[in-house]
Amino acid sequence: MKHESKQELTREYRDIKYILTSSMRAKLLLALYEIPKNLEELRKDLSKPSATILHGLKELETINLVRKAQKCYELTSNGYLLTTNMVKLIENWYALSKCESFWDNHDLSDIPEDSMKKIYLLKDAKYINSTTSDLSIAFNKYINLLSQSSEIRMILPIYSENHFKHIIDLLNSGKLEKLEMIVSDEIYNSIENNELFKKELLENKKVNPIITNRTMKIFLTHSEEFMSLTLFFKDGHYDDSQILIAQDANAKKWASSLWKYYIE
Missing domain, CATH: 3.30.870.10 (Endonuclease Chain A)
Incomplete structure (x- = not known):
């Protein structure tokens, strides 16, 4: 069980590292964390051109963190769990740096x-x-x-x-x-x-x-x-x-x- 937990931790670290090394990937996950959004809504939220956003979405779809449902994009279950951990990581960093x-x-x-x-x-x-x-x-x-x-x-x-x-x-x-x-x-x-x-x-x-x-x-x-x-x-x-x-x-x-x- 300890071995499995270590593998899960390593995999989770690798996934979060992959997200955090790209500000666009991270921003897309955070933008979709509360509710699904269409491309126009994401453009307004992120102030980025459609091509940049679509490229980031494609990367996230490839690793099963985002999926397209009709005209909107939403987080998969894996995407939601990973983004939750990412939010906690950011808030932990904020709480530590604040004090x-x-x-x-x-x-x-x-x-x-x-x-x-x-x-x-x-x-x-x-x-x-x-x-x-x-x-x-x-x-x-x-x-x-x-x-x-x-x-x-x-x-x-x-x-x-x-x-x-x-x-x-x-x-x-x-x-x-x-x-x-x-x-x-x-x-x-x-x-x-x-x-x-x-x-x-x-x-x-x-x-x-x-x-x-x-x-x-x-x-x-x-x-x-x-x-x-x-x-x-x-x-x-x-x-x-x-x-x-x-x-x-x-x-x-x-x-x-x-x-x-x-x-x-």
Whole structure:
């Protein structure tokens, strides 16, 4: 099965490479992605002469990505699947390049492969970077969104009294009604050794700590209102100056999937 998967991946890579090496082939697939179109509609969409478009269509027909149905051209099933993957590739590239310094500067080893493949779901996320004149910009934005959420799930890789105090305030004020947090046994023991945090967090019925014996290098928070992600530098130090925040459905879907991965 692994051999077959590798063959499929190689074939898919070859097909996408063939498409992306020609802007006309790529543009034609994208133009036909939503609905079939006739030659006149394609000419208007692409601002190219008929001869150029027909040549590109012929190439795509030859490899069974496009077919002609009456006077319109449409994607075949293979064409639709390939174009879907191409769109995801483009959106992944956009999401990564939009927040390039965030992804480049950090350790991504604890983000599973499936989540990395779906980075395109974070294309509308905002990258917030604290400045030397105000080191708390990212943290304050995070706390503001946290205070608007009644139920929160969190992958917590650090022992931070600052974070804990804000969370306790939200729990005591009634704003935060439920908190699930995945913590390493080391972090859990550190919380337990602090009498205040032990009482207000571990003994609070609103809080459900989920303990793991692994050390994690991602700090994920997600709720119905938002998701946020902070990471570690490649040298192993936690970076609280840069944060990725989003409030759209796709980003929250990505966060939920990552949470489920760690739960499972």
